[in-house]
Amino acid sequence: MSEQNFDIVVLGGGSAGYAAAIRAVELGLTAVVIEKDKLGGTCLHRGCIPTKALLHSAEVAEVARESAKYGVKTTFDGIDIAAVSAYREGIVSSKWKGLQGLLKARGITVVAGQGRLVGANTVAVGDDRYTGKNVVLATGSYSRSLPGLEIGGRVITSEQALELDFIPKKVAVLGGGVIGVEFASVWNSFGAEVTIIEALPHLVPNEEETISKQLERAFRKRGIEYSLGVRFQNVTQNDAGVVVTLENGTTYEAELLLVAVGRGPVTQNLGYEEAGITIDRGFVITNDRLETSVPGIYAAGDIVPGLQLAHRSYQQGIFIAEEIAGLAPIVVEDVNIPKITYCEPEVASVGYTEAKAAEKFGAEQVSSFEYNLAGNGKSSILGTSGSIKVVRVNEGPIVGVHMIGGRVGELIAEAQLAVNWEAYPEDIAPFIHAHPTQGEAFGEAVLKLAGKPLHAI
Amino acid sequence: MSEQNFDIVVLGGGSAGYAAAIRAVELGLTAVVIEKDKLGGTCLHRGCIPTKALLHSAEVAEVARESAKYGVKTTFDGIDIAAVSAYREGIVSSKWKGLQGLLKARGITVVAGQGRLVGANTVAVGDDRYTGKNVVLATGSYSRSLPGLEIGGRVITSEQALELDFIPKKVAVLGGGVIGVEFASVWNSFGAEVTIIEALPHLVPNEEETISKQLERAFRKRGIEYSLGVRFQNVTQNDAGVVVTLENGTTYEAELLLVAVGRGPVTQNLGYEEAGITIDRGFVITNDRLETSVPGIYAAGDIVPGLQLAHRSYQQGIFIAEEIAGLAPIVVEDVNIPKITYCEPEVASVGYTEAKAAEKFGAEQVSSFEYNLAGNGKSSILGTSGSIKVVRVNEGPIVGVHMIGGRVGELIAEAQLAVNWEAYPEDIAPFIHAHPTQGEAFGEAVLKLAGKPLHAI
């Protein structure tokens, strides 16, 4: 039994937690991070990083298959899943090593163990107690399922999907959100037959509708099947496979069912409610400065309702450290945080969809233009299609940018600045994008909205 | 013999010329474009577009060769140069068709023929005369050589290099600038032995020195040889190949010599000097509103001293049309125009190098940080290395961004806005880049300069 004091006690060493600790020590505070599993959390070990490694292997497979189009003679001989795993694990372990070194170099105490909030400013790990002037809760999320849908055997979540040591012949994916379409994309590239089951009327249903529709078209062309607008009813499994039944009676047989219906907050049995923290449907409720209902206790990352993204977690972690240090950081609303879906083709967006912008600013007050990548030289060279749609307030700023196409994820960085800085299309128009880049497509849409289209009518 | 009148007569239908005409008609002016060869000029037919197609074929070849690393089993069976050419030509011809359609839809008269300035506001094509209230000269550039170095046979320029129907076994490249390193990169990927000969001490000598050095290291690793800091003396050729001799006596044998020592302005025998236009070393001298010494005659693109880039040409063409229409457009200095070199790894930059920034703002007033892509998850996943260096004025704006690494070209768009909008690192810092992207590396450098590094010390 020991007791240690810090300025900030962080429960959970994922993106949100370690970012808070790093920023805290930069500001001259002392910090401890309590982590029961591995520093880096979901993103590094079971999320962003390993999935993007799989997606890169998938991209390489697609390039190899299509290489004749570009005058490169190759024979595609299939996927070596053991080598894919070795590559994925290699990336994760080297980043993990880097992260551990970083926290060490920063002088952050990292405690290995399961923590529990035991009062307004203390976290207990076994018999040890860590007391802070402030506490940051950052315990992250887990793969949810649906009521009555049990995970196990051939019914898996992203954790198991990542580590499969074989490529399923046929796989069903429950959920057409980010994680579902990313795995669908990988498995299709690896040669599996894939069917996505989504209850809402579109794939990536949080995105601009025109983008969802283009993704559906692209997936159809790739041979990825999907069922939209009908709810899942149940699944049965046996040695041979699974049978998924929808509410309309349609059935799908497959070797595996991936359940990708969202992620729930890890907040149960951690002492949160006992400490008086307001919890709603499992999420920790905070004010817009990320402070919980208990003064001095903050929450960050996937346990806070809203977008579940690693960079939002970083941002919230940093925000809390600065808030505690009295720097009065600015709030970035979720709508202005960029989102990327790394399937092929990629989807990326920031700001309002056109429909939401019309709601907020009035339909008459909003204009948009969607530039087709068919007019973009670099996209033609890469052999990709898609579009970039920009939404503006008339005589006002750009409030939404929505993209689909191979490699467009990187283009969201520019759009993020434009939207957050409230740029008018007229502010961007004088700065012609480098040629030939995919970024020119954003430029063309902006030029059009500024009343001066170049390669558009 | 006919005579036609327009608001704007444009001589040359390359990037600069057609952009001027498009913007002019948008502003209610009438415009004619006189083009002796093909609409689209160098960029579309012999420059940006076909070279980037070759570079994409080269990328595909590299991916195929390296695919085992990512768990993809492929056999690389070599390059089918006829198929590479078909792909390249397909891209160019479809873009060409699109461009012709665009100008037609805009109601721009396009005259096929060789034009000549015959007075302050008239261009003659054969017996026909086109008179404008204003004239825009946009006759572009050609591949230069060195005094005494004759092009022909095995001594070629980029025009011939693009259209080669074979892959040379061994090739020498004279000039380590953009065009030289791009072809060197392609040929190396296609299996040729390549040696670059550059008289200055670095490859891409206009870039930040640390970037040049990293490119040299990367090229060495790829097996691209180079000689730096020694001037070319002469070349001899026979049926078997060429022998290149440097001023220090070193000789290089190769099958071909590509001369890539820069591009000269196309301004001779076009009536420019007779009309009273000031010419300096072949370039058309303008004021900072792009007007020549003859009032009413403007010049745009590669004939105007400075960066020879397609997007600068677009920008200048648009600028002139707006200037003529009285819109008083803002001037974008060359230093703030983004540059991309599409070799592998790519190089991209905008704004001042650290050395130039120190000259301009005072060495004490400038700070910089270079973030190594080794710390960037997405770059590790892509298997690329490199760095992003950001230069700021202390307590002031970001004035330069310099990058090297696979695919970094697209990242310059964000940097272009940051530099041109005079963003401080502190302005960008709250907006954490999407994870995992290569753009995060720019974000990390900016966070560090804002005094709040995340994944950096």
Next chain:
Amino acid sequence: ARLDTARRSPVVSPIVRRLAREHGFDASHLVGSGHDHLVMRRDVESFIAEQGEPATTEA
């Protein structure tokens, strides 16, 4: 006056425009020190600094 509501100087940076707005004026009402009177960040910042110092403002 340094700030003239009839003036329409060019402003291209949303950051510069916002900085002025947050301090209660319109950046385009300043004389810009950039190319062709483009209003630069330094123009807005120096104006704010002047305004902020009571010693230099008239009573």
